[in-house]
Amino acid sequence: MRSAKLYQYQLPMDSGVILRNQRLVTREGWVVELRDGEAVGYGEIAPLPEFSRETTQQAGEQAQQLLEAWSQGDNLDLSQALPSVAFGLSMAQLELAGGLPADGNYQVAPLCSGDPDDLIVRLDEMPGEKVAKIKVGMYEAVRDGIVTNMFIEAIPEIRLRLDANRQWTPIKAQQFAKYVKPEHRAGIAFLEEPCKTPADSLAFAQETGINIAWDETVRDEGFEVKAEPGVVAIIIKPTLVGSVQRCIELVNQAHAAGLTAVISSSIESSLGLNQLARLAAWQTPGEIPGLDTMQLFAAQLETPWPGCNLPVTSLVTLEVVWQK
Numbered sequence: 001m002r003s004a005k006l007y008q009y010q011l012p013m014d015s016g017v018i019l020r021n022q023r024l025v026t027r028e029g030w031v032v033e034l035r036d037g038e039a040v041g042y043g044e045i046a047p048l049p050e051f052s053r054e055t056t057q058q059a060g061e062q063a064q065q066l067l068e069a070w071s072q073g074d075n076l077d078l079s080q081a082l083p084s085v086a087f088g089l090s091m092a093q094l095e096l097a098g099g100l101p102a103d104g105n106y107q108v109a110p111l112c113s114g115d116p117d118d119l120i121v122r123l124d125e126m127p128g129e130k131v132a133k134i135k136v137g138m139y140e141a142v143r144d145g146i147v148t149n150m151f152i153e154a155i156p157e158i159r160l161r162l163d164a165n166r167q168w169t170p171i172k173a174q175q176f177a178k179y180v181k182p183e184h185r186a187g188i189a190f191l192e193e194p195c196k197t198p199a200d201s202l203a204f205a206q207e208t209g210i211n212i213a214w215d216e217t218v219r220d221e222g223f224e225v226k227a228e229p230g231v232v233a234i235i236i237k238p239t240l241v242g243s244v245q246r247c248i249e250l251v252n253q254a255h256a257a258g259l260t261a262v263i264s265s266s267i268e269s270s271l272g273l274n275q276l277a278r279l280a281a282w283q284t285p286g287e288i289p290g291l292d293t294m295q296l297f298a299a300q301l302e303t304p305w306p307g308c309n310l311p312v313t314s315l316v317t318l319e320v321v322w323q324k
């Protein structure tokens with residue numbers, strides 16, 4: 001006997017979370033609950049403003065239509081679904097079927113978008129491989145180069161993931177590279193999307209010897225995973241990419257091409273983030289996922305994130321907007 005519910009959530013964010021051009025004060029989305037007999041599965045559908053093409057409203061409407069059909073016994077057809085809807089519904093279905101292993105990889109790459117000193121402290125405390133992610137491209141390219149050098153000098157075994165989010169012109173990117181001492185370039189595991197176009201980013205990697213990773217490009221029309229000189233990784237943000245099956249297909253294609261695949265957050269609540277940690281442990285074992293986004297919130301949802309002391313909002317207190 002099948003039943004389904006769609007909850008609406010709104011969670012307060014920490015002050016000062018900026019997404020491209022706007023401040024994110026509240027994170028909004030939907031949680032789907034699927035039941036079949038004793039089994040239950042959850043999924044989060046939360047388009048990210050300025051990153052997702054769909055709105056929260058559109059995602060909620062499509063989720064309801066698909067759930068309507070599912071509750072009447074049809075299979076969920078996610079082939080035409082919006083990415084966030086495909087992700088949330090496929091995750092709920094996977095959990096319902098007992099297909100998502102319980103163990104998660106909660107060892108995240110600490111994210112620095114502010115004071116570099118805070119990151120040094122966190123890295124000192126980090127056991128095992130020291131991986132960190134730094135946002136670049138927001139200030140002067142020269143400053144980014146200096147900060148990069150500083151980290152590599154302070155922690156020689158560091159594996160830095162830098163993220164420029166396509167902010168640089170080829171000249172700016174070159175200015176950055178000029179400031180990173182050649183002997184330090186190997187300390188950069190990869191630089192995500194340095195330039196405005198993939199072609200410029202490829203040229204940058206080949207000219208500077210700094211390895212790059214695709215993130216935005218993974219979501220471009222017609223993207224295919226392939227080995228290219230200077231490209232070492234792809235970043236997979238499931239809420240922006242689509243179903244769990246599509247994400248697994250990308251992971252497998254990356255591994256077949258000799259690339260690293262990194263499961264990363266689209267600022268999901270602790271409910272979705274926990275599922276991403278489980279997906280990462282299962283599909284990208286040994287690779288530290290990009291999930292250090294709990295710190296951006298002022299509250300958690302239903303499933304607490306390990307070590308996080310923020311208050312937890314439980315699902316039963318949320319408004320159920322649809323059920324059958």
Ligand SMILES: O=C(O)CCC(=O)C1=CC=C[C@@H](O)[C@@H]1C(=O)O
Nearest residue numbers: 133165264265266267290291292
């Ligand atoms: O990738 C990570 O380690 C954390 C996630 C992250 O950095 C981002 C998630 C979603 C939107 C952006 O703010 C940002 C990014 O630019 O990739």
Ligand SMILES: [Mg+2]
Nearest residue numbers: 163165192215
């Ligand atoms: Mg990015």
